[in-house]
Amino acid sequence: MSLVILTAVLLLLASIGYHVGRSRALAVVGGNPRLLHSLPSYHGYYVALWCGLPALLLVGAWLAFEPTVVRTLVVTTLAESLGGTTSPEQLSLLYNEVRNVASNGHTSASPAVAAAAEHYLHIRGVLFAAVVVLALSAAIAGLGLARRAITAALRTRNRVERVMDALLVAASTVAIFTTIGIVLSLLFESIRFFSAVSLGEFLFGLSWSPQMAIRADQVGSSGAFGAVPLFAGTLLVSAIALLVAVPLGLFSAIYMAEYAAPRFRSVVKPLLEVLAGIPTVVYGFFAALTVAPFLRDLGASLGLTVASESALAAGLVMGIMIIPFVSSLSDDIITAVPQSLREGAFGLGATKSETIIKVVLPAALPGIVGGVLLAASRAIGETMIVVMAAGLSANLTANPLQAVTTVTVQIVTLLVGDQEFDSPKTLAAFALGLVLFCITLVLNVIALHIVRKYREEYD
Amino acid sequence: MTEMVETAAIRATPDALKARLRRRYAAERRFRALGLGAVLLSLSFLGVLLVTIVSNGITAFVQTQIRLEVAFDPAVMGLGADRSADALRSADYGGLVKAAIQSRFPDVESRAELRQLTKLISVQGGGEQLQAAVLADPGLIGSTRALWLIASPDVDMVMKGHVGRDKGAEGARLNDTQLGWLETLEQTGDVALTFNTLLFTRGDSREPELAGLWGAVVGSLYSLSITLLICFPIGVASAVYLEEFAPKNRLTDLIEVNINNLAAVPSVVFGLLGLAIFLNTFGLPRSAPLVGGLVLALISLPTIIIAGRAALKAVPPSIREAALGLGASRLQVTADHVLPLAMPGVLTGTILGMAHALGETAPLLMIGMVAFIVDIPGSPLDPAAVLPVQVYLWADSPERAFVERTSAAIMVLLAFLALMNLAAILLRKKFERRW
Numbered sequence: 001m002s003l004v005i006l007t008a009v010l011l012l013l014a015s016i017g018y019h020v021g022r023s024r025a026l027a028v029v030g031g032n033p034r035l036l037h038s039l040p041s042y043h044g045y046y047v048a049l050w051c052g053l054p055a056l057l058l059v060g061a062w063l064a065f066e067p068t069v070v071r072t073l074v075v076t077t078l079a080e081s082l083g084g085t086t087s088p089e090q091l092s093l094l095y096n097e098v099r100n101v102a103s104n105g106h107t108s109a110s111p112a113v114a115a116a117a118e119h120y121l122h123i124r125g126v127l128f129a130a131v132v133v134l135a136l137s138a139a140i141a142g143l144g145l146a147r148r149a150i151t152a153a154l155r156t157r158n159r160v161e162r163v164m165d166a167l168l169v170a171a172s173t174v175a176i177f178t179t180i181g182i183v184l185s186l187l188f189e190s191i192r193f194f195s196a197v198s199l200g201e202f203l204f205g206l207s208w209s210p211q212m213a214i215r216a217d218q219v220g221s222s223g224a225f226g227a228v229p230l231f232a233g234t235l236l237v238s239a240i241a242l243l244v245a246v247p248l249g250l251f252s253a254i255y256m257a258e259y260a261a262p263r264f265r266s267v268v269k270p271l272l273e274v275l276a277g278i279p280t281v282v283y284g285f286f287a288a289l290t291v292a293p294f295l296r297d298l299g300a301s302l303g304l305t306v307a308s309e310s311a312l313a314a315g316l317v318m319g320i321m322i323i324p325f326v327s328s329l330s331d332d333i334i335t336a337v338p339q340s341l342r343e344g345a346f347g348l349g350a351t352k353s354e355t356i357i358k359v360v361l362p363a364a365l366p367g368i369v370g371g372v373l374l375a376a377s378r379a380i381g382e383t384m385i386v387v388m389a390a391g392l393s394a395n396l397t398a399n400p401l402q403a404v405t406t407v408t409v410q411i412v413t414l415l416v417g418d419q420e421f422d423s424p425k426t427l428a429a430f431a432l433g434l435v436l437f438c439i440t441l442v443l444n445v446i447a448l449h450i451v452r453k454y455r456e457e458y459d
Numbered sequence: 460m461t462e463m464v465e466t467a468a469i470r471a472t473p474d475a476l477k478a479r480l481r482r483r484y485a486a487e488r489r490f491r492a493l494g495l496g497a498v499l500l501s502l503s504f505l506g507v508l509l510v511t512i513v514s515n516g517i518t519a520f521v522q523t524q525i526r527l528e529v530a531f532d533p534a535v536m537g538l539g540a541d542r543s544a545d546a547l548r549s550a551d552y553g554g555l556v557k558a559a560i561q562s563r564f565p566d567v568e569s570r571a572e573l574r575q576l577t578k579l580i581s582v583q584g585g586g587e588q589l590q591a592a593v594l595a596d597p598g599l600i601g602s603t604r605a606l607w608l609i610a611s612p613d614v615d616m617v618m619k620g621h622v623g624r625d626k627g628a629e630g631a632r633l634n635d636t637q638l639g640w641l642e643t644l645e646q647t648g649d650v651a652l653t654f655n656t657l658l659f660t661r662g663d664s665r666e667p668e669l670a671g672l673w674g675a676v677v678g679s680l681y682s683l684s685i686t687l688l689i690c691f692p693i694g695v696a697s698a699v700y701l702e703e704f705a706p707k708n709r710l711t712d713l714i715e716v717n718i719n720n721l722a723a724v725p726s727v728v729f730g731l732l733g734l735a736i737f738l739n740t741f742g743l744p745r746s747a748p749l750v751g752g753l754v755l756a757l758i759s760l761p762t763i764i765i766a767g768r769a770a771l772k773a774v775p776p777s778i779r780e781a782a783l784g785l786g787a788s789r790l791q792v793t794a795d796h797v798l799p800l801a802m803p804g805v806l807t808g809t810i811l812g813m814a815h816a817l818g819e820t821a822p823l824l825m826i827g828m829v830a831f832i833v834d835i836p837g838s839p840l841d842p843a844a845v846l847p848v849q850v851y852l853w854a855d856s857p858e859r860a861f862v863e864r865t866s867a868a869i870m871v872l873l874a875f876l877a878l879m880n881l882a883a884i885l886l887r888k889k890f891e892r893r894w
Contacts, residue, residue: 157788161789161790165704165790167696168696168697168699168704171693171697171700172696172705172714173714174697175697175714175760175764176714176717178717178721178760181732181736182731182732185731185732186731189735247497248497249497251493251494251496251497251498252494252498254494255494255495255497255498259494259495268498271505272501272502272505274505275501275504275505277815277876277880278818278873278876279817279818279819279847279876280821281818281820281847281854282818282850282869282873283508284851285512285850285854285865285866286508288854289854320501351483351487352490352491353486353487353489354483354487356490377723377725380725381726381728383725383726383727383820383821387821388854408727408821411727411825412727412824415731415734415824416825416827429731430731433727436728437725440723440724441723444719445720448719
């Protein structure tokens with residue numbers, strides 16, 4: 001909360017700086033703005049930037065480095081007070097305890113931890129006070145200096161624009177940093193995982209049971225991390241989804257692009273897109289509540305045993321969800337095929353369906369394949385539907401009536417509720433995440449490549 | 460060549476020609492019917508989905524209440540002479556509720572039957588109602604009032620027709636004696652369905668009759684505000700830079716490829732990022748809307764940038780050239796002319812991005828927003844649930860009453876999404892400009 005107040009005060013100071021700069025500029029030239037190099041408002045922005053930017057950067061740096069600094073300081077003193085015999089792992093556990101004690105006011109059993117908690121609060125208090133003083137003095141100093149620097153000839157417009165340019169560049173690199181963040185966090189934790197479990201076992205092992213034993217002497221304490229059943233399950237569910245979505249989506253797209261009257265199209269197309277806008281958790285609930293029992297009863301009446309959490313139910317519902325991806329992408333591509341090709345076919349006496357099958361679809365094929373690949377990557381990465389409808393048991397099966405589990409389901413179940421970050425069990429989730437990230441990335445790159453490379457140029 | 464031969468053959472026999480034409484036209488009709496069938500089937504899925512949700516959830520907006528004569532007896536409440544607010548707050552209101560229903564059926568005497576009788580009413584819910592009434596007016600103590608109290612979920616399900624009254628009906632949890640009591644109450648008009656205000660005022664609860672959505676709605680509002688605060692400035696700035704300022708070089712290409720790829724990364728991976736960076740590295744609190752908002756911001760950023768660039772691209776170059784010709788700098792051109800003209804498009808894209816973020820669930824599970832949280836969050840740093848996560852949590856509960864609540868939560872979620880999309884459509888309609 002105090003951080004919010006500090007930021008608000010700094011922003012207030014900056015807006016005061018704007019007015020100070022503006023009126024100062026006008027005062028310098030005796031109220032005649034034509035004598036200024038830049039518009040008075042630029043002088044205002046100039047002072048405001050000098051006032052606000054360094055101070056806010058300071059606060060940002062504090063936000064970024066405070067946890068590390070505090071941790072180092074507290075852990076060092078904690079280690080000293082414990083006599084320097086504790087291992088780094090124990091220290092990090094103790095540090096978590098210190099933070100809990102400090103933030104929730106729990107009483108701790110160990111006096112060392114209680115002392116460290118007080119030390120922790122003290123350091124944080126001192127650091128925050130230092131930041132407040134530094135930021136406020138930086139803001140006021142910036143305001144004063146910039147105000148004094150204002151002259152009629154000062155090229156404030158150029159300077160302000162240079163800063164704005166830098167800010168725009170900084171904003172657009174956020175996307176790069178997000179990617180770097182994803183890759184680094186996945187890689188870092190995965191490497192820790194692969195130091196416990198070999199890469200070969202993970203990629204080619206046939207059994208998956210990540211439950212670790214609580215005691216070391218328990219049977220099967222190491223868990224099994226062969227991810228093949230997960231890959232197979234993901235593939236099975238996605239394949240079912242595509243079997244539903246591709247024909248339905250493609251035929252819908254053909255009908256909408258080639259046959260439908262404009263009024264029908266203008267009503268139905270948005271309705272179909274609604275399917276893509278419904279949150280996946282709703283589909284998951286639908287699959288678990290309606291589709292799975294329906295399939296089970298249907299199977300029972302046909303003499304088949306369908307698991308209550310079957311791959312079929314999850315895949316079917318996921319297929320419904322990705323219909324609009326396939327249909328709207330294909331629709332765009334089919335509409336982009338030039339009219340002259342159709343007219344040529346009509347002129348040779350082909351019926352409309354013959355034209356579509358023999359002329360339009362072959363021309364649109366690369367785009368459609370790209371769209372299907374994008375839909376496949378969507379299906380592989382989809383989480384909530386499978387979490388709620390596909391089950392947890394890692395069966396290595398091709399039977400869609402059985403329960404399977406997928407990569408995304410395991411990521412969720414491994415991480416929900418569990419807070420320790422040293423066991424292979426939680427780290428496995430990051431390894432699975434890395435696999436998922438790579439597969440979807442490759443699929444997307446291939447899809448874009450196909451669309452670009454095989455696109456017919458008609459102009 | 461073969462086709463020419465065939466054509467010649469057909470010319471020779473007009474009957475064969477007609478037959479062939481008929482076949483081709485039949486194929487044409489089949490193809491067209493297939494297309495229409497695909498469209499209608501897809502739409503019917505949408506229809507079935509919505510009908511299922513609405514038919515399951517519509518009844519959650521009302522709640523069964525039972526009218527009972529409540530005697531505010533200080534002895535039953537465990538109240539001494541002390542009538543301070545604290546003492547009043549901690550009095551035994553559950554006992555009052557039980558006493559009230561027992562006094563309605565004085566014939567019931569055996570212990571087992573009394574226990575069954577109290578199962579008709581929500582002891583905790585009724586207790587809270589009575590507590591609120593007493594705190595508002597301490598003068599009630601010692602008097603007797605006829606009050607409407609919340610019924611138990613089992614009674615609620617029977618009254619709403621989700622569970623049949625016959626013996627052995629699916630999911631039946633009331634026995635014949637209990638149903639008999641319920642009928643007696645109904646005959647005297649002491650059972651009624653009223654609007655369920657608790658659903659919109661309370662946080663989560665283990666008791667289905669007391670579980671509300673308000674905590675999740677507030678959590679969603681906090682998360683989305685954070686998302687908007689981060690996403691909108693950064694997204695607009697990125698779009699402006701890439702569309703208006705960026706030189707064609709390696710860096711710009713890299714940024715563009717990056718943004719397109721990020722848009723296709725599964726959202727659960729963003730959850731892993733949030734867990735590893737925001738929680739483990741920066742030590743931000745688990746389950747907090749702040750972290751949820753940050754993760755959602757990263758997820759919706761690509762959408763907003765792509766929409767923003769499209770909107771900026773749609774502004775014709777003549778506007779830029781006119782402004783440049785009058786001596787404006789490039790930043791002035793963008794800030795004073797291009798961006799205001801592109802704003803409706805940018806805002807539409809932002810609203811759609813927000814709508815997407817509102818429905819996102821999986822990444823929030825990763826950062827611990829699945830905790831069972833009763834309190835309404837007071838700040839973005841308090842643990843909170845969000846609407847889709849609440850749906851997920853309730854969907855996991857086995858009670859029949861939670862199925863109804865889950866569907867109602869979905870209806871509320873879909874209503875929010877529909878509102879946001881409607882806003883986007885209206886914005887586009889009102890400000891759309893063809894150049």
